[in-house]
Amino acid sequence: IxxxxxxxxxxxxxxxxxxxxxxxxxxxxxxxxxxxxxxxxxxxxxxxxxxxxxxxxxxxxxxxxxxxxxxxxxxxxxxxxxxxxxxxxxxxxxxxxxxxxxxxxxxxxxxxxxxxxxxxxxxxxxxxxxxxxxxxxxxxxxxxxxxxxxxxxxxxxxxxxxxxxxxxxxxxxxxxxxxxxxxxxxxxxxxxxxxxxxxxxxxxxxxxxxxxxxxxxxxxxxxxxxxxxPTQLVKNSKVSPDTLSTLSIGTLSGESPFLSGEGYFILEDGYKEVKKLFNYASRQEEISYQMNGPTLFRGSFNYENNILSSQFRVPKDISYSKNPATLRFNVTDNSNLQALGSVTGIKLTLGSPSNDTQGPIISFETENGRNLRSGDFLKYGESIVVRISDPLGINLTGEKEHELILTNNFTQVETNITNKFIYDMNSINTGTFLINNLPESDEISFRVNAWDNANNPSESEIRIKITNSDELSLINLFNFPNPMSMDTKFSFELTADAEVSINIYSLEGRRIKKILPELCLLGHNNIYWDGKDEFGQLPANGAYLYKVTAKNSSQKIDQIGRLAIFR
The missing domain is CATH 3.40.50.1460 (Rossmann fold)
Known part of the structure; x- marks a missing residue:
């Protein structure tokens, strides 16, 4: 059901x-x-x-x-x-x-x-x-x-x-x-x-x-x-221009049977004839069959007023097959009805070279959008979203040495995750894939290798601590810059969501500034101080103490730090 x-x-x-x-x-x-x-x-x-x-x-x-x-x-x-x-x-x-x-x-x-x-x-x-x-x-x-x-x-x-x-x-x-x-x-x-x-x-x-x-x-x-x-089909869709060069942008257009909704599409290179040799009864035999071409683009889009119009980019790594490419897509409406469509006979050709020499940007975040960096905390059972961005888009062909590879730094096990990447809605530059079912350990570390559509490589890695406890802890507290001149940021990590406030004192114990509580999420956080006291004045040069207080519905913790002001 x-x-x-x-x-x-x-x-x-x-x-x-x-x-x-x-x-x-x-x-x-x-x-x-x-x-x-x-x-x-x-x-x-x-x-x-x-x-x-x-x-x-x-x-x-x-x-x-x-x-x-x-x-x-x-x-x-x-x-x-x-x-x-x-x-x-x-x-x-x-x-x-x-x-x-x-x-x-x-x-x-x-x-x-x-x-x-x-x-x-x-x-x-x-x-x-x-x-x-x-x-x-x-x-x-x-x-x-x-x-x-x-x-x-x-x-x-x-x-x-x-x-x-x-x-x-x-x-x-x-x-x-x-x-x-x-x-x-x-x-x-x-x-x-x-x-x-x-x-x-x-x-x-x-x-x-x-x-x-x-x-x-x-x-x-x-x-x-x-x-x-799905049983419903989209007719009379097309791709323009009808001949696409490498690194160029094409457009899928058509008419949806639904008024508005979302769609997914995939551009596939032309199929190729394969001859495979194998050993049989002490002699070499061969068998022939067709293999689909590599995936060139995989994305999503939304539409209104029954009109489909979505862009995609052709990578440098096309196969130059004599057989044309195919674009397949489906569209849904707000009640989850779905229809299928395709455009065949798409010709691909070599385009102008690119001057781009920079690889894609690789970053990490949680499913609710919180940015992650090495040393951050995740709750047990959470997943990591890997975001990859580049002005020319990401190479999804899976060609040898141009795959999207996820490596577990502890076991050195490599996983090809090319087929899991999908562009963001209406984007040809940035997309994500999900790392779920994380290993059951206190700490995990992954490395991601990716290529853009001009075949420029990038690599990024992250080390994350896994917490299986609801205990609230405040870790790696410091402020930067320190000594400060005009302003500073207090940086820290939390093992659970909490409201965080900061009080700043002179060495004699007089409070000169109270930074009001704000909600901070599990992981790395920053709180800004403009360097002014409760009266809007700049405190004198010297050493000061600060107390960071984190509390949630069941726990409260404090941690003391020291900062200096020098102008």
């Missing part, structure tokens, strides 16, 4: 993830090579059914490196597993898998698995961006094994929200029956250039024709539920 009533808006609702098993195993004989290749080839058949207004993300296991793990079969592909986790976190309306499987596992390389040592469901963080899973594999939903849940059962029953529903088999299935049924499902979802209004139960009822393939597939979930892909 919560998913259907509070479904998040955004680009994830027009995204489909296609996953294909590795062609190299477990087949061993040359006569079985076609079966190994069929997983990727059949995923490509599904990709051709998906209309242009949908974004297709492909996780083809042949693309990922092998890791020897010492198990019975000896090979895993953890980067492929992580790529799937990343897609679930970013959000995707549908996940489709074609390949080998059993009740608790995808692929011999353990793309997904649940057993006593490993439960991949615990690593899935979809929040309410819940996908429908479609698994064209063997027995992944076998529900009649006494004492053991299949992966599909565990996924739909898990308290970790990772699936709105699962369509999969309960027994083994042949390659031909598998793809025939999957194609029927996709053609029923996307009829022509539209999205079905039918519920999932009605979709499956339409494609179950009594054939043996349909008998093997079942749905785990509410059959009255509808797929989260």
């Amino acid at each position: 919560e998913f259907e009533t509070k479904t998040p808006m955004g680009l994830w609702r027009q995204r489909i993830t296609l996953i294909a098993d590795d062609p190299a195993r477990p087949e061993r004989e040359l006569c079985e090579l076609s079966m190994g290749k069929s997983h990727t080839i059949n995923s490509e058949r599904l990709a051709k059914i998906i209309p242009n207004f949908m974004e297709t993300k492909k996780i083809y296991m042949v693309d990922y490196p092998e890791v020897i793990d010492g198990s019975t079969f000896g090979v895993t592909k953890p980067e492929a597993t992580q790529a799937l986790f990343n897609q679930i976190s970013s959000g995707t309306a549908l996940i489709n898998f074609i390949g080998h499987g059993n009740p608790t596992q995808w692929a011999q390389e353990k793309l997904l698995i649940i057993n006593e040592e490993r439960n991949d469901i615990n690593s899935m963080q979809a929040e309410l961006k819940l996908p429908i899973w479609i698994a064209g594999t063997c027995s992944w939903g076998q529900f009649d094994a006494i004492g053991q849940d299949s992966f599909a059962e565990a996924l739909i029953n898990s308290s970790i929200n990772a699936a709105a529903g699962v369509i999969t088999t309960t027994r083994g299935i042949t390659v031909s029956s598998n793809i025939q049924y999957l194609e029927k499902i996709f053609r029923e979802i996307f009829k022509g250039d539209s999205v079905t209004y039918k519920s999932i139960g009605s979709i499956l009822q339409s494609v179950k024709t009594g054939s043996s393939d349909g008998e093997l597939f079942h749905f785990f979930g509410d059959p009255a539920m509808k797929i989260s892909i």
